[in-house]
Amino acid sequence: MANFRTSRRNLLKGAGAGIVALGTPHIFTRNAWANQFCNDPGSGKIVFGFNVPQTGTYAEEGLEQLKGYELAIKHINGEGDGGLLKTMKPLALKGNGVLGRKVDYVTGDTQTNTDAARDGARRMIERDGAIMVTGCVTTGEAVAQQSLCQEMGVIYMSGLTHGNDTTGKDKRRYGFRHFFNGYQSGVAIAPILAAEYGKERRAYHLTADYNWGWTQEESIKNATEALGWETVAAVRTPLGLGDYSQYLTPVLNSGADLLILNHYGHDMVNSLPQAVQFGLRERQANGKNFEIVVPMFSELMAVGAGDAVKGIIGTQNWNWQLDDEGSKTFTKSYGEAYGAPPSQSAHTGYVQAILYADAVERAGTFYPPEVIKALEGFEFDGMGNGQTLYRDTDHQCFKEVLVVRGNESPSSRFDVLNVIGKTPREEVIYDPSIFGGELGPYEPNQC
Numbered sequence: 001m002a003n004f005r006t007s008r009r010n011l012l013k014g015a016g017a018g019i020v021a022l023g024t025p026h027i028f029t030r031n032a033w034a035n036q037f038c039n040d041p042g043s044g045k046i047v048f049g050f051n052v053p054q055t056g057t058y059a060e061e062g063l064e065q066l067k068g069y070e071l072a073i074k075h076i077n078g079e080g081d082g083g084l085l086k087t088m089k090p091l092a093l094k095g096n097g098v099l100g101r102k103v104d105y106v107t108g109d110t111q112t113n114t115d116a117a118r119d120g121a122r123r124m125i126e127r128d129g130a131i132m133v134t135g136c137v138t139t140g141e142a143v144a145q146q147s148l149c150q151e152m153g154v155i156y157m158s159g160l161t162h163g164n165d166t167t168g169k170d171k172r173r174y175g176f177r178h179f180f181n182g183y184q185s186g187v188a189i190a191p192i193l194a195a196e197y198g199k200e201r202r203a204y205h206l207t208a209d210y211n212w213g214w215t216q217e218e219s220i221k222n223a224t225e226a227l228g229w230e231t232v233a234a235v236r237t238p239l240g241l242g243d244y245s246q247y248l249t250p251v252l253n254s255g256a257d258l259l260i261l262n263h264y265g266h267d268m269v270n271s272l273p274q275a276v277q278f279g280l281r282e283r284q285a286n287g288k289n290f291e292i293v294v295p296m297f298s299e300l301m302a303v304g305a306g307d308a309v310k311g312i313i314g315t316q317n318w319n320w321q322l323d324d325e326g327s328k329t330f331t332k333s334y335g336e337a338y339g340a341p342p343s344q345s346a347h348t349g350y351v352q353a354i355l356y357a358d359a360v361e362r363a364g365t366f367y368p369p370e371v372i373k374a375l376e377g378f379e380f381d382g383m384g385n386g387q388t389l390y391r392d393t394d395h396q397c398f399k400e401v402l403v404v405r406g407n408e409s410p411s412s413r414f415d416v417l418n419v420i421g422k423t424p425r426e427e428v429i430y431d432p433s434i435f436g437g438e439l440g441p442y443e444p445n446q447c
Contacts, residue, residue: 037368038153038447039129046098046366048073048105048353049130051120051145052159056112057240058137058265060300061345065135065159066107068349071337076357077102083333084354087326087382092361093354099361106130110141112240117141118148125154125447131366132157134352137265137345139163139212146175153444155368157352160345162264162296163212164219167396168435173442174368176375176395178355178388179348182216183430185295185315186223188401188423192313197258197291199228204256206247206271208263209236216262220295224260232256237263237271244271248278257285259292268294269304276308297404299343302416309406309416316402318344318384319419327384341414351383355390369442387425394432395439398425 039047050069053062075083078095085093097103106128108120117136121144124130133149134157136142142161149156150172158166158177162185167177203224207213213236221231232254237247248271251259259280263271275281275292283290294301297314320331320341330350334342342350359374360366376392385399403421410416 036446037366037444039125039131041101041129041131041366045129046101046103047124047128047130048103048356049108049121049124049128049133050105050135050349051108051110051117051124051133052135052349053112053137053141054107054109056110057267058112058160060304061137061160061265061298061343062110062112062135064300064343064345065137065349067338068334068342068346068351069105069134069353071334071346072350072353072357073103073105074337075333076354080337081333084326084330084350084383087329088354088358088380089382090380091358093358094361098357099364099366103357108135110136112138112141114138114140114144118144121145121148121156122152125149125152130154132356134356135159135349136161138210139166139215140210142166142175142177143170143211146170146172150174150440151445152447153368154447155356155371157356159349159352161212162216164215164435165211167394168215169437171394171437171439173372173395173439176352176355176390178352178390178397180315180317180399180401180428181396182212182219182296183435184401184423184428185216186219187428188403188421189220189293189295189313189315190223190227192403192421193224193293194227196313198288201227201229201258201288202232202256202286203229203258203260204232204251204254205234205260205262206244206251207234207236208239208267210239212264213262216295220260220262229258237267239267241267242270244274245278247271248275248280251275251280252278252283255286257288257290259290261292261294262296263294264296264298265301266304268301272305272312273308297417298345299341299414299416300345302406303413305406310408312406313420314404316344316404316417316419318347319402319404319417320347320414321419322384324384324386326382330384347384354383355380368444372442389425391432393439394435394437396432398429400425401428
């Protein structure tokens with residue numbers, strides 16, 4: 001980690017920040033860019049596109065995210081209690097829409113499928129006139145939509161994408177991520193795993209076979225091997241699998257004493273209870289109690305996994321039980337709207353919609369290069385994760401990362417995860433060059 005911290009300021013703000021604007025003038029009049037960018041709303045409708053899985057493996061997460069987006073639109077337009085518009089600092093939005101005009105939206109179903117996500121985003125842009133597209137629950141969906149939006153000159157605010165690639169090798173000037181990534185999960189969880197399970201462990205990975213799973217596995221392996229753990233095996237599993245018995249049986253005779261499930265959504269809801277049913281948590285191996293780790297959690301997964309989640313350690317982007325003013329305000333607002341506490345999926349969708357709208361308000365225009373510049377390097381607070389920065393060099397948000405454990409004695413069906421650690425923002429910062437990639441130009445294309 002020390003190798004990456006040559007200068008905290010450079011890592012936060014980006015060493016190349018002084019040269020990125022050479023291709024685009026800093027000063028425009030509103031008329032200077034009229035009709036020169038995709039879906040310029042002019043005096044017409046302002047349309048946001050919400051493209052999430054409403055069917056498929058991650059549908060439950062997607063539908064929760066959609067609720068967050070819809071609540072954000074109400075608050076942007078001045079309906080309801082205002083939500084995080086009451087706690088976000090600094091804030092340009094006035095609760096009367098964006099630039100004084102109400103916002104409309106369209107929705108799409110990515111089907112938890114990369115091609116469907118890209119096709120849906122294209123329809124929103126070409127048919128519905130979306131000025132911004134947001135939403136996803138896989139890194140594949142995010143990368144596909146982000147690439148398309150770069151091509152078409154429409155800003156993309158990603159949803160639940162945890163893979164390193166989104167703001168790494170596949171980053172784009174027109175794409176932004178508020179959610180944390182696999183690297184940050186590894187850095188946050190490793191010290192707690194060492195304290196709980198020791199520094200001499202033999203780990204077996206089962207990994208969802210797509211780009212999120214690959215980068216999650218890589219990040220957790222790097223973090224745990226740095227502790228002294230040995231990786232016995234890393235086995236890829238198909239997305240959407242129902243029966244994991246053929247993958248769990250080899251674990252029993254592998255010499256491993258700890259199983260790491262790099263699974264999300266229904267994959268984890270299926271694989272974790274099956275691992276428990278296989279008796280892994282009652283086993284002894286190498287003179288140790290056998291343990292299971294799920295590096296990336298959500299409340300919805302924890303509820304779905306039932307009793308199997310008790311005692312299991314993982315990481316989260318946000319948790320509704322946090323006691324800061326922003327988290328309490330959002331939880332109250334969401335609960336009054338939907339009758340249940342919000343998940344991290346709902347929170348992420350809500351925050352991304354607010355951040356884009358606020359950037360437009362601060363820029364005084366929908367012209368994408370100016371909105372991008374308003375987001376790049378923007379530092380804010382009051383959204384539930386403490387002081388947060390949208391770094392200019394890769395468009396990754398940096399904020400504290402939560403480590404959680406499945407609640408052994410839940411007081412309700414929503415009380416499923418306990419926060420057992422908060423890793424400060426400074427500890428999850430990394431040099432953007434380690435993941436490569438290029439942001440690309442500011443200048444928008446014509447769609």
